[in-house]
Amino acid sequence: MGWEIHPRDADxxxxxxxxxxxxxxxxxERYGPPDTWVLTGPASELAVFTxxxxxxxxxxxxxxxxxxxxxxxxxxxxxxxxxxQDNITLGFIADTQHLWSRLCYPDPSHTIxxxxxxxxxxxxxxxxxxxxxxxxxxxxxxxxAAPITSRGxxxxxxxxxxxxxxxxxxxxxxxxxxxxxxxxxxRGALRVRIVHDEPSPxxxxxxxxxxxxxxxxxxxxxxxxxxxxxxGYVTG
Numbered sequence: 001m002g003w004e005i006h007p008r009d010a011d012x013x014x015x016x017x018x019x020x021x022x023x024x025x026x027x028x029e030r031y032g033p034p035d036t037w038v039l040t041g042p043a044s045e046l047a048v049f050t051x052x053x054x055x056x057x058x059x060x061x062x063x064x065x066x067x068x069x070x071x072x073x074x075x076x077x078x079x080x081x082x083x084x085q086d087n088i089t090l091g092f093i094a095d096t097q098h099l100w101s102r103l104c105y106p107d108p109s110h111t112i113x114x115x116x117x118x119x120x121x122x123x124x125x126x127x128x129x130x131x132x133x134x135x136x137x138x139x140x141x142x143x144x145a146a147p148i149t150s151r152g153x154x155x156x157x158x159x160x161x162x163x164x165x166x167x168x169x170x171x172x173x174x175x176x177x178x179x180x181x182x183x184x185x186x187r188g189a190l191r192v193r194i195v196h197d198e199p200s201p202x203x204x205x206x207x208x209x210x211x212x213x214x215x216x217x218x219x220x221x222x223x224x225x226x227x228x229x230x231x232g233y234v235t236g
Contacts, residue, residue: 003059005039008066010052012155012196012204018058021045023087027057027065031191032182034094035065043074046088055092056196066196067094095194095206098142098153100178108140109147123171130165130188131210134181137170138208141177156194156206164212165190189213 003025004018022041029035037057039046049055054068071091079085106119124140126133135158139145146152165188172180185192190210197207225233 003057006056006058007048008054008056008196012206016048019045029065032186034096035067036094037092039090039092040087043086043088046090049090063196065094067092067097095196098156098194098206099138099181100176102141102151102177104137104141104172104175104177104180106173111148123173125169125171127167127169129161129163129167130184131163131190132161133168133170134184134192134210135161137172137177137180153206156208157197158208159210164188189215
């Protein structure tokens with residue numbers, strides 16, 4: 001089956017069939033930070049994308065990532081046979097990038113306006129297991145029920161905490177939410193993503209997914225080929 005590219009409207013709905021006539025797809029998957037990918041093809045196929053839209057990438061029927069277009073470049077150029085081609089290059093960033101769109105306020109309910117004011121507390125200090133902290137800080141600064149409505153992302157759905165990651169205390173003051181989530185997740189052997197989700201065809205949404213990270217330390221050893229226990233060498 002291979003790769004399928006499903007265009008997505010700004011409201012997360014699928015209104016077009018999967019694209020078939022594209023030239024190249026370069027995907028960079030990341031642990032922690034959001035995935036990015038570049039899609040190139042003829043304008044007759046890719047001109048359907050406009051600012052605010054996005055796409056869902058499937059491979060062999062399985063969703064790999066989803067996100068929003070952030071760069072559109074249209075260029076006329078000649079191919080190797082001297083024929084003029086009208087091509088479009090699109091740059092995308094995964095939905096996980098929403099975590100990097102918010103700072104963690106010392107008091108998430110304090111509204112910042114043009115009138116100078118001070119926060120009631122110096123830090124947003126919380127103690128809990130790391131998974132619960134990830135969800136609490138996300139909920140307070142980005143979640144659909146955020147104390148400041150304008151900071152909430154209505155389409156985002158947060159899961160229930162399973163109590164994973166061990167207990168710790170965090171003190172935040174204007175920290176970038178995405179950086180906080182990545183640090184908590186790494187220390188708790190967790191991976192956090194925001195993905196396109198369709199519990200039914202009429203209600204697309206963005207879902208935060210928190211997965212356990214497999215411990216491969218018994219099979220993967222970092223160092224030169226002569227490191228003790230090494231039975232193979234990764235060259236690329």
